[in-house]
Amino acid sequence: QVQLVESGGGLVQPGGSLRLSCAASGSFFSINAMGWYRQAPEKQRELVATITSGGSTNFADSVQGRFTISRDNAGNTVYLQMNSLKPDDTAVYHCYSRMIVGPPYRYNDYWGQGTQVTVSS
Numbered sequence: 001q002v003q004l005v006e007s008g009g010g011l012v013q014p015g016g017s018l019r020l021s022c023a024a025s026g027s028f029f030s031i032n033a034m035g036w037y038r039q040a041p042e043k044q045r046e047l048v049a050t051i052t053s054g055g056s057t058n059f060a061d062s063v064q065g066r067f068t069i070s071r072d073n074a075g076n077t078v079y080l081q082m083n084s085l086k087p088d089d090t091a092v093y094h095c096y097s098r099m100i101v102g103p104p105y106r107y108n109d110y111w112g113q114g115t116q117v118t119v120s121s
Contacts, residue, residue: 001026001027002024002025002026002027002028002097002099002101002108002110003024003025003026003110004022004023004024004095004096004097004110004111004112005022005023005025005095005112005113006020006021006022006093006094006095006112006113006114006115007020007021007022007023007115008020008021008115009093009115009116009117010116010117010118011118011119011120012085012117012118012119013085013119013120013121014085014086014087014119014120014121015084015085016085016119017081017082017083017084017085018082018085018117019079019080019081019082020036020079020080020082020093020095020115020117021077021078021079022034022036022077022078022079022080022095022097022112023076023077024076024077024078024097024099024110025076027101028099028100028101028108029099029100029101029102029105030053030075030099030100031053031075031076031097031098031099031100032052032053032098032099032100032107033050033051033052033053033097033098034050034051034071034078034095034096034097034098035047035048035049035050035051035058035069035078035095035096035097036048036049036050036069036078036080036093036094036095036096037093037094037096038089038091038092038093038094038117039091039092039094039114040088040090040091040092043091045094046060046062046091047060048060048063048067048080048093049063049067049068049069049080050069050096051069051070051071051078053075055071057069062088063082063089066082066083066084066085067080067081067082067083068080068081068083069081078095078097080093082117085117085119086119087119087120088119089117089119090117090118090119090120091117092114092115092116092117093114093115093116093117094111094112094113094114095111095112095114096109096110096111096112097109097110
């Protein structure tokens with residue numbers, strides 16, 4: 001069983017910063033990629049950022065230049081550093097991980113329960 005546990009959400013003023021963490025645990029062979037999605041009320045779920053096992057990153061245009069994503073040395077924890085936060089960043093942020101599980105080895109996707117980020121004065 002694989003579990004993703006997010007932390008670091010909260011209330012922050014516009015222009016402020018937060019760092020989200022997501023720790024993966026359980027039975028898996030390796031992590032192919034991890035990332036973050038967010039969903040705000042009455043909006044579609046949006047891909048925020050991803051990082052692959054090779055270190056390649058991808059960001060939504062809306063957060064480009066403001067957010068960074070990284071992984072620890074073991075690769076089981078992903079971080080989302082959010083700077084220059086805007087009210088439009090308010091959402092529930094969900095951790096995502098594409099794992100290699102098995103044998104037989106195969107990809108499987110997992111989601112965390114989410115952490116609330118609220119940007120407001």
